[in-house]
Amino acid sequence: xxxxxxxxxxxxxxxxxxxxxxxxxxxxxxxxxxxxxxxxxxxxxxxxxxxxxxxxxxxxxxxxxxxxxxxxxxxxxxxxxxxxxxxxxxxxxxxxxxxxxxxxxxxxxxxxxxxxxxxxxxx
Amino acid sequence: xxxxxxxxxxxxxxxxxxxxxxxxxxxxxxxxxxxxxxxxxxxxxxxxxxxxxxxxxxxxxxxxxxxxxxxxxxxxxxxxxxxxxxxxxxxxxxxxxxxxxxxxxxxxxxxxxxxxxxxxxxxxxxxxxxxxxxxxxxxxxxxxxxxxxxxxxxxxxxxxxxxxxxxxxxxxxxxxxxxxxxxxxxxxxxxxxxxxxxxxxxxxxxxxxxxxxxxxxxxxxxxxxxxxxxxxxxxxxxxxxxxxxxxxxxxxxxxxxxxxxxxxxxxxxxxxxxxxxxxxxxxxxxxxxxxxxxxxxxxxxxxxxxxxxxxxxxxxxxxxxxxxxxxxxxxxxxxxxxxxxxxxxxxxxxxxxxxxxxxxxxxxxxxxxxxxxxxx
Numbered sequence: 001x002x003x004x005x006x007x008x009x010x011x012x013x014x015x016x017x018x019x020x021x022x023x024x025x026x027x028x029x030x031x032x033x034x035x036x037x038x039x040x041x042x043x044x045x046x047x048x049x050x051x052x053x054x055x056x057x058x059x060x061x062x063x064x065x066x067x068x069x070x071x072x073x074x075x076x077x078x079x080x081x082x083x084x085x086x087x088x089x090x091x092x093x094x095x096x097x098x099x100x101x102x103x104x105x106x107x108x109x110x111x112x113x114x115x116x117x118x119x120x121x122x123x
Numbered sequence: 124x125x126x127x128x129x130x131x132x133x134x135x136x137x138x139x140x141x142x143x144x145x146x147x148x149x150x151x152x153x154x155x156x157x158x159x160x161x162x163x164x165x166x167x168x169x170x171x172x173x174x175x176x177x178x179x180x181x182x183x184x185x186x187x188x189x190x191x192x193x194x195x196x197x198x199x200x201x202x203x204x205x206x207x208x209x210x211x212x213x214x215x216x217x218x219x220x221x222x223x224x225x226x227x228x229x230x231x232x233x234x235x236x237x238x239x240x241x242x243x244x245x246x247x248x249x250x251x252x253x254x255x256x257x258x259x260x261x262x263x264x265x266x267x268x269x270x271x272x273x274x275x276x277x278x279x280x281x282x283x284x285x286x287x288x289x290x291x292x293x294x295x296x297x298x299x300x301x302x303x304x305x306x307x308x309x310x311x312x313x314x315x316x317x318x319x320x321x322x323x324x325x326x327x328x329x330x331x332x333x334x335x336x337x338x339x340x341x342x343x344x345x346x347x348x349x350x351x352x353x354x355x356x357x358x359x360x361x362x363x364x365x366x367x368x369x370x371x372x373x374x375x376x377x378x379x380x381x382x383x384x385x386x387x388x389x390x391x392x393x394x395x396x397x398x399x400x401x402x403x404x405x406x407x408x409x410x411x412x413x414x415x416x417x418x419x420x421x422x423x424x425x426x427x428x429x430x431x432x433x434x435x436x437x438x439x440x441x442x443x444x445x446x447x448x449x450x451x452x453x454x455x456x457x458x459x460x461x462x463x464x465x466x467x468x469x470x471x472x473x474x475x476x477x478x479x480x481x482x483x484x485x486x487x488x489x490x491x492x493x494x495x496x497x498x499x
Contacts, residue, residue: 036455037424059354059448061427062425
């Protein structure tokens with residue numbers, strides 16, 4: 001059973017057991033426009049919830065990505081290095097950014113569910 | 124804070140504001156006006172369409188200024204580093220307003236019209252007020268300075284611009300690059316100038332505000348023509364190595380440093396009889412202290428405005444003034460200034476988020492200009 005949570009900064013995290021897959025929402029991808037570069041974290045590094053973990057650059061500007069949960073990076077989406085536009089094409093599946101080993105599931109309570117997030121973006 | 128600012132600063136709408144909204148434009152405040160950053164296709168698609176076909180940009184925020192009075196050209200030559208003896212009637216020239224220190228107040232297009240008592244200027248939106256003050260301070264009061272805000276301005280840019288415009292306004296074939304003419308269109312007059320700021324062939328067209336929507340819609344009936352926003356305009360001009368005021372040029376930079384010496388009349392440099400003339404003459408004899416150059420950072424990370432530039436010995440040698448991603452080349456490109464003594468270096472280092480990215484120094488433009496050349 002996979003649960004999906006959202007941040008106010010438009011990241012999503014799909015939680016499966018003790019692991020979380022992280023990406024940005026369709027809304028964020030549309031707002032950013034054409035994505036041309038992604039700087040991903042290194043495997044093995046740990047981040048706290050809310051800390052800047054990656055950078056997504058669109059034609060217009062660079063945007064920080066904040067980690068939805070604390071934990072260690074266990075995998076990154078290497079296909080984004082050569083084809084960052086995958087995020088625009090499919091932000092919720094193929095355009096995932098990294099996988100994290102979640103250290104404290106209690107933190108997920110700070111995040112929004114789909115209904116709350118849709119309200120935030122006015123859908 | 125931002126809400127407070129929005130209440131206090133009035134942002135103007137161009138005559139195409141409602142149309143931009145209908146066309147799903149993402150509108151942002153720019154130079155005091157709401158303008159489209161992009162439409163539904165997005166910046167890269169709009170950029171590529173301009174390079175391969177033709178795009179319409181709403182540039183009505185720019186200031187169109189008509190100055191008239193007897194001997195207006197002589198009076199303007201005392202201000203600007205140009206010679207009307209070398210500009211035929213109907214020709215357009217790129218130039219800059221300079222202060223006494225030879226630094227750039229604004230860059231602009233000046234038209235020599237068919238009327239010897241009138242010149243026509245197109246200036247940057249954010250500099251309009253500053254330019255008018257500069258003109259009032261330095262022009263005799265007998266000259267009439269008329270801000271033509273009754274006119275909108277659209278830019279039609281790209282290799283298919285001429286064929287698209289000919290369908291609407293026959294009688295402009297073979298119009299030379301950097302020339303302009305008033306043309307009758309239906310029951311009104313438009314000013315067509317063959318120029319632009321994308322590196323492509325194209326036209327800037329001044330149209331009475333009440334007709335600009337119908338004119339734009341008529342152009343768009345041609346499937347070669349699409350709308351494009353400020354985002355594409357910025358990436359196009361960056362690829363073409365063209366300076367953007369407030370970024371690559373400003374009150375601290377001279378045209379010599381910015382690589383714009385070509386736009387200054389040679390004889391006027393030696394006579395130095397224009398505002399800033401002595402400073403420019405002095406700078407030309409000793410050489411500028413810094414130079415605008417192009418940089419190609421290795422990898423895919425764009426090095427944007429404000430990125431610091433270092434030499435191999437980790438000395439700070441300059442700063443990026445415009446940088447982004449080139450849709451045409453599919454790589455990041457940057458322009459910036461480095462110390463003149465270092466322009467022959469092969470490689471510099473750009474500090475992007477703490478990482479020193481090696482970058483090759485290249486001559487501008489990044490993408491060759493594709494301006495119209497008349498074949499006789």
